Structures are given as structure tokens and as C-alpha cells.
Amino acid sequence: MLKLPTESDRPTVVILADGDYPTGRVAAALLRNARRVVCCDGAAARFLAEGGEPWAIAGDGDSLPEALAERYAPILRREAEQDTNDLSKAVRFSLNEGERRLVILGATGRREDHTLGNISLLADYMAAGAEVRMVTDYGVFDPIAGEAVFESRAGQQISIFTPDPATAISGKGLKYPLPPHLKNWWCGTLNEATGAEFTLRIAGWGIVYRLF
Template identity: 30%
Template structure:
């Protein structure tokens, strides 16, 4: 099943969000707390609302009264992490999370880190906003038909051996550790750009400037 999660970070372009939802054609939509407000602004109702409901109006609570998984305000997880776990446990094979990259760096970083939960279950999962597409990988991958795209790569484990082919700044069996920014802001130059690595997980970011 294709899941789409809408969290509570800022949405700069609601036309972008609506287009993404329509293009993705998810089987199940989860609004994560304030994410229900984002969906309401583009005329879409989620299949489930998850959260402590501290950020949404009484009208929205009433709209979802039969479709709410209410969480405690004080808990050992974020609302988005709980929503991701719900998707993982309920037959997700692909997950996209919107409104998850915002001005609160702590929440953004937390959302990046929970990508590992999906990866552990062999589920493809991305964080997406107007400027970024973020994904965690456990094995080598290829970008196709993306000439000119700005990409960055980060080791999420110590000493990942990485090779980049088809990029403006190639690497050949470079020992990339998780504190090394050498692979930031590269450019795809070939129709087929390869990211080959071993020894751990790699985070990819496809980025656009405003």
C-alpha cells in the first residue's frame, strides 16, 4: 500500500502539496496533528488523524471524530514517528511524508532519523517539501534523467565506502564518515548517475534553491 503522511511543519506552496498528493495517488492518507489543517486547505480529508491534537481546531477535531488515534501530550515518541509506525505495521510498501522539513531543526532531524524505521522493514520512504527530497538507502542506487539536479550524500554510519559516477564531482571508493561534508551540493551530469556504496547506510538529498 502507498501511504502519504502530512505532518505539521510549514507548507510554503499549497499548490505544490495538492499536486504531489494527486500525482502520488496514495491508498491511505494520515494527517499528523496540524497536518489535518494543511489537508483541509487543499480540500482533502485524511483516512486517519494521529496526534495529541494540541495544534488543530475544534472544527477539525469534529470532522475527524470517528477517525482519530489520539496520543498523549507527554510521550516517548513524536506524532510523526507514531504515524510512520502505524503505516509500517499496516502493510505499507511505500511512504511519503510531507510537511516534515521545517523551521524546527530538532523536529526535522528527528524525521530524518526515523527513516531508518522504514528502511529496517524494507519500505521505501521519503521526506518531501518544496525544496527537498530526502531518502535513506541501504544499497547502491541510480538517478536517471536528472541532469542538472543538485544532490547531496551523507554517511549515516562510520566509514561508508562510496563511489559517485555521472556527477560533476565524482568520487572513487572514497571513505566517507558521518562527519564529512565532502558530498554536499553535487550536480548530476549524466543521464544515468550511479551512487555505489558499501559499509553502511547513505542519506540522499535532492535539493532545489528557492
């Protein structure tokens, strides 16, 4: 079962992106409790200013002040290629280091185009072997493939997204019946859980959002 994150969770690796800095109760606790934090280069300055010590700083380096780049050169993992964003570089670094359980924070807000891109990338990270989720100040995004059971509570707001309108989908434990295919992004939004768990079956992959 995919449980909801809590303040007491101690994630192995948190990847901190350069969107809205985590201030929500759960998101801030996950950052505080992480064993290792990988900062995208644009997020490093704020994390350091808040008293954090990153395990690594990853990205193309264009958003990191030169003074910090020099000071933290031993942990700077710079990649100049522009085919992937800094978040993907941070995930790739973590996977190459043998870390599979990843929590992404700070990946939404500020730039709506970046937000949409970062959410969609969760499927790529899952396909690459990561057990990954994205936590915001308001809820959690989980990528899934096939069948999955989710922890919930009655009345909890749930949204479901599939990239391809031909993808077959079904579920139980939701207030509103799902159509056999989500023909547009909005078609699986604003549903509700009816109890302590719900189940989804997707013939492919999708992304599920649960509001805290």
C-alpha cells in the first residue's frame, strides 16, 4: 500500500528542487528528517541559508552563485548537457549512487511550466528504477504502473492523470466512478476516497495526487 507521508517519516534521500521552498508541516519535516539531501543547483543557496548541509549539489551550475560553487566544489555534480533539467540530473546522480527511495520537494510553484514538466517526469524516474514521490505543501504525487493500493481517508480529495487518452483505467474505493479512459487531463480530477484505502488499475502508467 502506498501510504501518505507523515511528519515522522525519515526519507533516505530528499531531492530539493528550485520551486517553492517547503514550508508545509509534512514537507518541511521530510526535509529536516532526510538522511541525505541532494540540492538542484538553484535550490542550494536557500537550503544553506536555512542551515542545511547538502550531500550533493546537482545541475548544470548556471543557477549557483560562483562563491558557493567554489566553496562546495567537492560535492558539486555539474552536468553541462541541456537535454534534461536539474531535477533529472539530481535524480540520475542519486540512482547512480545506488539510492532508489527518493522524495522530491520544492518541485512545484514559481514556474507553472516547470511544475507540469516536473510532475510528468515522475513516470520517467519510476521507469528508471526509482521508488519516487513528489511531496508539496498540500499533498503528494505518486507515479504508478499497473495496479496499486493507496492509503486514504473518507472524503480525501484525489486526482488521477494518465498521459494517453487510450489508457484503460479502473478503480474502487472512490466516490465517483472512473470512465474506462481519461480523455483529457481534467477527467480524473476532483474525486474523493470513500474510506481507508482505494485501488487503481492502469493499463500503462499514471500519476495520482492525494491532498493532505
